[in-house]
Amino acid sequence: MxxxxxxxxxxxxxxxxxxxxxxxxxxxxxxxxxxxxxxxxxxxxxxxxxxxxxxxxxxxxxxxxxxxxxxxxxxxxxxxxxxxxxxxxxxxxxxxxxxxxxxxxxxxxxxxxxxxxxxxxxxxxxxxxxxxxxxxxxxxxxxxxxxxxxxxxxxxxxxxxxxxxxxxxxxxxxxxxxxxxxxxxxxxxxxxxxxxxxxxxxxxxxxxxxxxxxxxxxxxxxxxxxxxxxxxxxxxxxxxxxxxxxxxxxxxxxxxxxxxxxxxxxxxxxxxxxxxxxxxxxxxxxxxxxxxxxxxxxxxxxxxxxxxxxxxxxxxxxxxxxxxxxxxxxxxxxxxxxxxxxxxxxxxxxxxxxxxxxxHSGEGPSLRPEPRDGLKASGLTVTLPDRRPLLEDAALSVAPGEAVLVTGASGSGKSTLFRALAGIWPFGQGEVSVPEGKRMLFLPQRPYLPLGSLRRNLAYPSPERSFGDAALLAALEDVGLAHLAPRLDMVESWDRVLSGGEQQRLAIARALLQRPDILFLDEATASLDPVAEERLYRLLRERLAESAVISIAHRPAVAAFHDRGLRLQDRKLVPA
CATH class of the missing domain: 1.20.1560.10 (ABC transporter type 1, transmembrane domain)
Known part of the structure; x- marks a missing residue:
C-alpha cells in the first residue's frame, strides 16, 4: 500500500x-x-x-x-x-x-x-x-x-x-x-x-x-x-x-x-x-x-x-x-x-x-553584467564536481580589443576555466563581470553543429534568417568554405559531412557573422594546418579589432596574434 x-x-x-x-x-x-x-x-x-x-x-x-x-x-x-x-x-x-x-x-x-x-x-x-x-x-x-x-x-x-x-x-x-x-x-x-x-x-x-x-x-x-x-x-x-x-x-x-x-x-x-x-x-x-x-x-x-x-x-x-x-x-x-x-x-x-x-542553479562562479567595457574576474576558484580545486582565487582582466592567450599543461583546467568565465560551470566560486548588453561567443575545439540547413549552422545561435545570403556567402568565402555555397539551404548531418577542419572553419565564420564583443577560442583551430590557422587568426584580429579575444592554444605561432599570455600552473593563473 x-x-x-x-x-x-x-x-x-x-x-x-x-x-x-x-x-x-x-x-x-x-x-x-x-x-x-x-x-x-x-x-x-x-x-x-x-x-x-x-x-x-x-x-x-x-x-x-x-x-x-x-x-x-x-x-x-x-x-x-x-x-x-x-x-x-x-x-x-x-x-x-x-x-x-x-x-x-x-x-x-x-x-x-x-x-x-x-x-x-x-x-x-x-x-x-x-x-x-x-x-x-x-x-x-x-x-x-x-x-x-x-x-x-x-x-x-x-x-x-x-x-x-x-x-x-x-x-x-x-x-x-x-x-x-x-x-x-x-x-x-x-x-x-x-x-x-x-x-x-x-x-x-x-x-x-x-x-x-x-x-x-x-x-x-x-x-x-x-x-x-x-x-x-x-x-x-x-x-x-x-x-x-x-x-x-x-x-x-x-x-x-x-x-x-x-x-x-x-x-x-x-x-x-x-x-x-x-x-x-x-x-x-x-x-x-x-x-x-x-x-x-x-x-x-x-x-x-x-x-x-x-x-x-x-x-x-x-x-x-x-x-x-x-x-x-x-x-x-x-x-x-x-x-x-x-x-x-x-x-x-x-x-x-x-x-x-x-x-543548485545559483552555485558556481557568478556571471554579472555591468555597465563597463571588457571582461573582469575576481576571486575566481574553479573546482571539479568532487570539489578538487583546479584554480584558486584567480583574477583576470581583458580590455576591449585586447587578445590574451591562456596556456598550461593538459588537464590543468584551461577548458574548465573557460566554462567558468562563460557562467555555466557550477562548481567553484568568484565573480565574472561582463559588459552589460554585450555579446559573448565561445568556440570549443569541437563545434556544435545543430540539426538543419547549412544556413542555420552558420547563423547559430541566432535564428537562421538573421543574416542575408550575401553575408553568409561572404563569411563562407572568408574562411575557405566557398565550395559549400551551393548547399546553403541543404539539410544534412553536417557534423558527419564536414571534416574536423571544415567544422572549425564554419565556427570561425559564425564569429565573423555574430561579431561578439568577447570571443573565447578553446583550441578552436587545432584541426587546421599552421598556415590556415594563422590566416584565420589574422582574419579574426582584423575583422573583430574591437572585440576582446581570449584563446586556449598550444602552437607557439598563435601567440603572435595575442597581446599577452597567461599560464595556468599549480592552480594559479600567472603571466606567461
Missing part, C-alpha cells in the same frame, strides 16, 4: 501542471466528455443484458415475432418493458465507442504535448541539463525519459484510469442487476440474499490478492528493462555518431563486444520478465478460464430445477461475469500497472533530478 500511495502521489505531481495549468478548462472538459462516453458504454452493456434475457427467452419459446422485433426495432420484455432492438443498440454503441476512443486520443496528445514541453523546458532552463550531465550520472538517458517515458505515462494513465473507472461503474451497475436476479440461498441454516453477488466478490478478491503476490516482482523488472533498453539504444547512437573514429581505430571488435554486453543486459532482464510473466499468466489464464464457466455452474441447479428460463440463465451469467471481471481488473491489468509504476518511477526520478539541479 505504501508503494501504491507513493506511485499515485508521484503520478499526480507529474500530472498537476496539465490539469491545473493554462489548458485546464479544455483538458477537464475533454476528460468529462470522455468519461461520460465511457459511462454510456457501461450503461449500454447493462441494457444488453436485459436484451439478451428477452432474446434467449424468445429462442427458448420459439417466439418468431419477438425474435425479429428484438433484432431490428425492439419490443417489450418481461423485466425491462420496451427495449430497443439489437440494430439500434449496436449502432449507438459503435458511435459512442468510436468517439470515446477518438476524444481520448485527442486528450492524450494534448497531455503529452504539455508534459513533454514541461520536462524539456525545465531540463533546458537554468542549464539543468548541463549540471545533470557533469554531476548526476544516475539520471540516465534524459532523451528517453522526455520522449518515450512521457508518452507511456500519458497513454497508460488515461487507459488504466478510464479502465478502472469503467470497472468500478460496471461493478456497481451489475451488482444491482445480479442482486435482483440471483435470489437467496440457505447455508447451514443461514439465508444469504443475493448470494451470487457474494460469490462473485469473494472469487474476484481472492484472484486479485493472489495475482499481486505472484506478479509484484514485475514492477522492478519493468523499471530495469526501460533502463537497459535505453542504454543499448544510446550505445548504438554513439556508434552511429562516431563511425570515422571507430573505423580509423579498427575498433569494430571492441564495439561489437560492448554492444553485445549491453544487449546481454537487455536479454537477461527480459528472461527474468518472461519467467515472472509466465508464472503470472499460469494463474491469470486459469483464473479467466474458470471464470467463463463458473457462473453457469453456480446457477445451473436453479435452471435445471426450472426456477429460471434460458434467458435468465444467460443474463445471470453475463451479470456475474461482468461483476467478476470488474472486480478482477487488477488481475487482468497487472502487467500494465507494473509497467506504469516503472514509468512513473523513471519520470519522477527525472523530475527530482531537475529540481535538484534547479536548487
Amino acid at each position: 505504501r508503494y501504491t500511495s507513493a506511485a499515485l502521489r508521484d503520478a499526480w505531481a507529474l500530472s498537476r501542471p496539465f490539469w491545473k495549468g493554462e489548458q485546464r478548462w479544455a483538458a477537464r472538459g475533454l476528460l468529462t466528455v470522455v468519461v461520460l462516453l465511457n459511462l454510456a458504454l457501461v450503461g449500454m452493456n447493462v441494457l444488453l443484458t436485459y436484451w439478451q434475457r428477452g432474446f434467449y427467452n424468445a429462442l427458448e419459446t420459439k417466439d418468431w415475432d419477438a425474435f425479429i422485433s428484438l433484432l431490428i426495432l425492439g419490443g417489450p420484455t418481461e423485466q425491462f418493458g420496451f427495449i430497443p432492438g439489437f440494430c439500434i443498440i449496436a449502432a449507438i454503441y459503435i458511435l459512442v465507442a468510436v468517439y470515446a476512443l477518438y476524444l481520448k486520443q485527442a486528450l492524450q496528445i494534448r497531455w503529452r504535448r504539455s508534459l513533454t514541453g514541461s520536462l524539456a523546458n525545465r531540463w533546458l532552463d537554468h542549464r539543468a541539463y548541463y549540471r545533470m550531465a557533469v554531476q548526476d550520472r544516475a539520471t540516465d538517458n534524459p532523451d528517453q525519459r522526455i520522449s518515450e517515458d512521457a508518452r507511456l505515462f500519458v497513454d497508460s494513465t488515461l487507459t488504466l484510469g478510464l479502465g478502472l473507472m469503467r470497472a468500478v461503474v460496471t461493478l456497481l451497475s451489475f451488482i444491482f442487476v445480479l442482486w435482483g436476479i440471483s435470489g437467496e440461498i440457505t447455508v447451514f441454516g443461514v439465508t444469504i440474499p443475493g448470494y451470487l453477488v457474494w460469490v462473485a466478490l469473494a472469487y474476484s478478491a481472492l484472484g486479485t490478492w493472489l495475482t499481486h503476490l505472484i506478479g509484484r516482482k514485475l514492477i522492478t523488472l519493468n523499471f530495469v528493462q526501460e533502463r537497459v533498453e535505453a542504454d543499448f539504444r544510446y550505445a548504438l547512437v554513439r556508434v552511429r555518431d562516431n563511425v570515422e573514429g571507430i573505423a580509423l581505430h579498427r575498433g569494430e571488435a571492441e564495439e561489437k563486444a560492448a554492444l553485445e554486453g549491453r544487449f546481454g543486459a537487455v536479454i537477461g532482464n527480459w528472461w527474468a520478465i518472461m519467467t515472472a510473466t509466465k508464472q503470472l499468466t499460469f494463474f491469470t489464464a486459469g483464473f479467466s478460464q474458470v471464470a467463463t464457466i463458473f457462473p453457469f455452474v453456480v446457477v445451473a441447479p436453479n435452471y435445471f430445477a426450472g426456477r429460471i428460463p434460458l434467458g435468465g440463465l444467460i443474463q445471470t451469467s453475463t451479470a456475474f461475469g461482468s461483476v467478476q471481471e470488474a472486480m478482477s481488473w487488477l488481475v487482468n491489468n497487472y502487467s500494465e500497472v507494473a509497467a506504469w509504476r516503472a514509468t512513473v518511477q523513471r519520470l519522477s526520478g527525472f523530475h527530482e533530478a531537475i529540481a535538484a539541479a534547479e536548487a
